[in-house]
Amino acid sequence: MSEAIRIGIVGYGNLGRGVEQALAQNPDMRLEGIFTRRAPASIAPLQAGTKVHRMEALDGLRDAIDVLVLCGGSRDDLPVQAPALASRFCVVDSFDTHARIPEHFAAVDAAARGGGTTAVIAVGWDPGLFSLGRLYGEAFLPAGATHTFWGPGLSQGHSDAIRRVPGVKMGVQYTLPAEAAMERVRAGERPSFVTREMHTRACYVVLEEGADPSEVERAIQTMPHYFADYDTTVAFIDEEEFRRSHGKMPHGGFVIRTGETGQQSKQLFELRLALDSNPEFTASVLVAYARACHRLRQRGEVGAKTVFDIAPGLLSPREPAELRREML
């Protein structure tokens, strides 16, 4: 086996912790350290032996790290960090603001080409594995329709929105796919849905003392952009139940492609994820693409890439001949 791929983690929230754990499942890779803007001493890594450095320590490490996995947020961190670091390092990020992918790609691509590095952006499950499902589905069934359903799963953005409502002490929101809508899609109807028909939203709230439940419920259900276009339920629970039942970050969903071939043969392709931990799965996907990123750089393929540009075999630690023999 060739030498281990040397990985750095930039940012140490839920995603960074997931990457640290995922690397332990991939013996062809080695964690060189976590790089943070916080005080390194304030961070307690999950694994004994993981080193924590100040971000500035990266300055001397260009030749000591093969790929940086960027674990910051899409709104504030990645638009700045990804281009800045791609000019010096191979990087993989999970940028997930769909509408801004073209500009993010352009910025990272320019930086990576300038620095002679390889950068894989928008990696995870949506964008990421779900994007692959949409692409394969359309390529294999060009006459058809694709629907993506999300959930059951915890939405971070919507949970944050709940917590900003006056009277809410703690809150989480789960997105639920509408079974009836999925069945219509699977039946090949190719329906056009309004937002309300595809997903519902379920909120679990712990009230501040003295808060009015009906007031809070109304404030949530009528909140524009977040809840007004959905059928939203609000359940009030106590703090103990909240801590017991709502501490995880499950998510998942469905990509469903239906199409017709020949005269009228109905064909269905469906991809499903059911995740106990959204950040850990995203991290695990990032680590597989870090492997591919390193291999592309070794071949001299510099610039920004997405999951669409990367041959599946590059994701696996196994040799091509072994993959053909055992997995094809």
Next chain:
Amino acid sequence: MSEAIRIGIVGYGNLGRGVEQALAQNPDMRLEGIFTRRAPASIAPLQAGTKVHRMEALDGLRDAIDVLVLCGGSRDDLPVQAPALASRFCVVDSFDTHARIPEHFAAVDAAARGGGTTAVIAVGWDPGLFSLGRLYGEAFLPAGATHTFWGPGLSQGHSDAIRRVPGVKMGVQYTLPAEAAMERVRAGERPSFVTREMHTRACYVVLEEGADPSEVERAIQTMPHYFADYDTTVAFIDEEEFRRSHGKMPHGGFVIRTGETGQQSKQLFELRLALDSNPEFTASVLVAYARACHRLRQRGEVGAKTVFDIAPGLLSPREPAELRREML
């Protein structure tokens, strides 16, 4: 748009007809003709305007065809045809004898490298799309287990076996995945199954006049390799019902990857196909890989490839920037 990719179909059974129909759904490709070992006049193409040629006509057409889609069988046709034609043409085939893929790959690779062509082998849904599901599943969840279930679907090989039983006039066999087994897999149990637990087999038979049903049933259920290891049901029906209900070639199945990340987060990735027409879907996948094959040849990437070697974006007629904007 660049010029249409010029396609030739070699062999005109169910799969060849499927390719002819799939090409009509892909306006960036153009069918140059069908090439057959039969008398061209004996073949009636599905689409008006499709030309039929003797196989020998290929000799003068090296510069007139971009990719040949090989639609012969894996047992007798492809092991000979694929290397022979790959030495002169870019080819795509649906070679599906899993155990012989390494030798087929080696033979086609040598021919393609010798001829400076690109060849994509073992394309379809299994091997093919299901192989991709297995590879992505393992790459993203390295600590886990993958199970493939087939069906509900018509098995050509098992139907042929039934029809060789004395007393059987007509017969089909459907492979059915065992729901209970799939539920155990989805629950993350990672069970080890014996053959009988994963699939059952359902046969529909029209008897020859005077044949003994219990004799036929016994002969089928005890047939080694094909049925003895399965729970097999045999239903006797009349010829009219046979023609009415069993004339299609549906198939499909499930690839299920379960794994754990972090401490004990269970993660599930599942891919499902439900196909009214197995050959039409296989054909549709072949056509998408013919597009990728042509693009790889244009880049100078010669030799044999499989679905593992091909970046997903190469399968789509859309431009990379459009894919990033609309599908990622």
